[in-house]
Amino acid sequence: MPDKPDRNAIEVVNVSKIFGSGEGQVAALDTVSVSIRENEFFTLLGPSGCGKTTLLRLIAGFDFPTAGEILLYGQDIAPLPPFKRPVNTVFQSYALFPHMTVADNIGFGLEMLGKPKAEIKARVAEMLKLVKMEALAGRRTSQISGGQQQRVALARALAPQPKVLLLDEPLSALDYKLRKEMQIELKRLQHETGITFIFVTHDQEEALTMSDRIAVMSSGKILQVGSPWDIYDKPAERFVADFIGETNFLTAAISEMANGKARATLKSGATIEATVAQGFQPKPNATVVVRPEHAKLTKAKGELSGTVENIVYFGTDTHIHVHLDSGELFTVRQQNTRSAGCGFEKGDKVGILIGNDAAQVLKD
Amino acid sequence: MAKNFSIKHQPGFTAIAATCFIVLYLPIIVLVIYAFNAASSTSEWGGFSLKWFQSAWQNTQVVDATLRSFQIGSIAAVLSTIFATMAALATTRTAPYPGLTFKYAAINQPLMVPEIVTGVALLIFFSRIKIFTGYSGIGYLVAAHTAFCIPFAYLPIRARLENMDLTLERAAADLYATPWKAFRRITLPLLWPGILAGLMLAFVISLDDVVITEFVKSGGQDTLPTYMLGQIRRGITPEINAISTAFLLLSVAIVTLFFFVSRKRD
Numbered sequence A: 001m002p003d004k005p006d007r008n009a010i011e012v013v014n015v016s017k018i019f020g021s022g023e024g025q026v027a028a029l030d031t032v033s034v035s036i037r038e039n040e041f042f043t044l045l046g047p048s049g050c051g052k053t054t055l056l057r058l059i060a061g062f063d064f065p066t067a068g069e070i071l072l073y074g075q076d077i078a079p080l081p082p083f084k085r086p087v088n089t090v091f092q093s094y095a096l097f098p099h100m101t102v103a104d105n106i107g108f109g110l111e112m113l114g115k116p117k118a119e120i121k122a123r124v125a126e127m128l129k130l131v132k133m134e135a136l137a138g139r140r141t142s143q144i145s146g147g148q149q150q151r152v153a154l155a156r157a158l159a160p161q162p163k164v165l166l167l168d169e170p171l172s173a174l175d176y177k178l179r180k181e182m183q184i185e186l187k188r189l190q191h192e193t194g195i196t197f198i199f200v201t202h203d204q205e206e207a208l209t210m211s212d213r214i215a216v217m218s219s220g221k222i223l224q225v226g227s228p229w230d231i232y233d234k235p236a237e238r239f240v241a242d243f244i245g246e247t248n249f250l251t252a253a254i255s256e257m258a259n260g261k262a263r264a265t266l267k268s269g270a271t272i273e274a275t276v277a278q279g280f281q282p283k284p285n286a287t288v289v290v291r292p293e294h295a296k297l298t299k300a301k302g303e304l305s306g307t308v309e310n311i312v313y314f315g316t317d318t319h320i321h322v323h324l325d326s327g328e329l330f331t332v333r334q335q336n337t338r339s340a341g342c343g344f345e346k347g348d349k350v351g352i353l354i355g356n357d358a359a360q361v362l363k364d
Numbered sequence B: 001m002a003k004n005f006s007i008k009h010q011p012g013f014t015a016i017a018a019t020c021f022i023v024l025y026l027p028i029i030v031l032v033i034y035a036f037n038a039a040s041s042t043s044e045w046g047g048f049s050l051k052w053f054q055s056a057w058q059n060t061q062v063v064d065a066t067l068r069s070f071q072i073g074s075i076a077a078v079l080s081t082i083f084a085t086m087a088a089l090a091t092t093r094t095a096p097y098p099g100l101t102f103k104y105a106a107i108n109q110p111l112m113v114p115e116i117v118t119g120v121a122l123l124i125f126f127s128r129i130k131i132f133t134g135y136s137g138i139g140y141l142v143a144a145h146t147a148f149c150i151p152f153a154y155l156p157i158r159a160r161l162e163n164m165d166l167t168l169e170r171a172a173a174d175l176y177a178t179p180w181k182a183f184r185r186i187t188l189p190l191l192w193p194g195i196l197a198g199l200m201l202a203f204v205i206s207l208d209d210v211v212i213t214e215f216v217k218s219g220g221q222d223t224l225p226t227y228m229l230g231q232i233r234r235g236i237t238p239e240i241n242a243i244s245t246a247f248l249l250l251s252v253a254i255v256t257l258f259f260f261v262s263r264k265r266d
Helices: A052-060 A102-112 A117-130 A146-158 A176-193 A204-210 A228-233 A238-243 B013-034 B051-058 B060-092 B100-107 B115-133 B139-163 B166-174 B179-208 B211-216 B224-233 B238-263
Strands: A008-019 A026-037 A041-045 A067-072 A087-090 A164-168 A196-201 A213-218 A221-226 A248-258 A261-266 A271-276 A286-290 A295-298 A304-313 A317-324 A329-335 A349-354 A359-361
Touching: A008 A052, A008 A196, A026 A052, A026 A067, A026 A196, A026 A221, A041 A052, A041 A204, A052 A087, A052 A164, A052 A196, A087 A146, A087 B166, A102 A117, A102 A146, A117 A146, A117 A176, A146 A176, A176 A196, A176 A204, A196 A204, A204 A228, A213 A228, A213 A238, A221 A228, A221 A238, A248 A271, A248 A329, A261 A286, A261 A359, A295 A329, A304 A329, A317 A349, B013 B238, B051 B060, B051 B238, B060 B100, B060 B139, B060 B179, B060 B224, B100 B139, B115 B139, B115 B211, B139 B179, B139 B211, B166 B179, B179 B224, B179 B238, B211 B224, B224 B238
Parallel strands: A041 A196, A041 A213, A087 A164, A164 A196, A271 A359
Antiparallel strands: A008 A026, A008 A067, A213 A221, A248 A261, A248 A286, A261 A271, A286 A359, A295 A349, A304 A317, A304 A349, A317 A329
16 A cells, blocks of 8 residues: 555544424534545445535535534635635536536636636646547537546546545446446546545445545444454444444453453353454443354354354355354355355354454444 | 227317317418408408508508517517526525515416506506606506516526526536636526527517507507507408518517527537
8 A cells, every 4th residue: 555644635623514403403414523634545435314425515615514624734614615615526416517518528627717728728638638538528528428427527526636536426327337447447546646535435345445544424423434444354333344244243241351352252152362443341242243254164163153044155155144053143155166065055053163363342 | 908098099089189270270371361362351352462561561650560569579578588587596596495485476476467457557557657757658668568578588497497407506616616607607508598488488478468568558659469459440451461470470480499499408
């Protein structure tokens, strides 16, 4: 991973956004604070209605916070109208101007900034090249495909060289293949332009593959901020563990806590090593999570034991659902090979092996 | 069901449709035919001639009334379209609030109040102003026409604004356009077909008005429709048919243009 300077591009400080008034009042954002570093690909991830788009709109200036500050390189921009913020947006619907050509769309921001014609022309050409749309510069935006519109929207937002680029679920309208292509394309653009990207999505896979850091949001709050690896392997709380990927929840008693590690005694009586989420308060029934691909199924004895309930084939791997003797459910994901089956059958008595670096204790 | 339901295959449909077209268009066709009558009767055919068109063209009263109609129509159309555009922007570019429906109703009021009532009210109102100011020019007619043309201009403009994606204006603001520039560069160009449609509709409505004009006009301020009404009282010659035919052609031309303009860029 390239070195990221520790300067903050955006600092969101105790921002709240309340819609409505009186009894019908809804807090779309509830005292949210987060810092986004210069030159990073930062993702706001969460289900619809979690407040991620509201936060993006506050940074863009389409809405104003009820309380709190939004700092752009130290300057509070929260009260400024959108046309006074050096921040540009790629809209979910692209919002290309239908009465202008591709080139005029891309040049619009520079024109509004009062740049000289020659400079606009050069910059538009550069942008067209960046998004590989040189051949279609003279087309109307209604005469190009969805994927091409997406590229034009990106070029238009990047052309004025914003300090921060905001992307509001820009890939959601594309089909699967094109979406995959654009994910790589976006990463490349971010790398080449060196502009800070703030990306909003509800697609956890998109977030994991593209981001430098992810903020997981739910009900107007940011639950956890971290690298994709942190978020996936060291979820702090149940919502994060559940929302991202698949996981197994087990109840355990925690002992010997030290240096972010501890020993967890499971209901089966076995004790495993686990990492502990920050802010965990010792309690009798803690929750431990184990990802399905971090556990192994065996016909011999393991840390857990149970009966195979169901086997689901997924092509690359097989999910084996086990009913534990303790009454809980546990899924193991096993990589497939071409020749053999998964080696287990419904009704088999099995053991589950959990490695030394597979379990995480949640704080809630 | 054996077959899909289709209105075209109902018994009697063709007959009803044909009757409707005949009732609608036959009188107009007769009127147009007799405009080319060589005789001076509107019911007996005396051979083909263009003389009534020529006679109307040379009748200074007709020319005078026509020019006045165009003058009033164009000023009223432009003014009402400006007001209608502002009203349409104010009623669509806002979050709904209590009283908004009332404002719609107030703007569209001329569509609902009987013309005769407006005519009488304006007659009384303007006569007071005439006494007070001494002015008795064409301004009263322009003001009256502007007022009742506003809803006709307002409706296509509002429809266009309501169908416009608000994100476009947001995108313009995001790209450093001040509200005025965003309006000039994005909203207005996209709104043009609606504005032109409103303008033409208002012009045709103004051109066609009889009732309110009849009440508001002073002596010597006949528009084409009120002049025609006055002539009919004195007995009809095919000159009226000729004027009507020319009028019809003009209206059809404007409405056709309106159709093409409002279809453009959709």
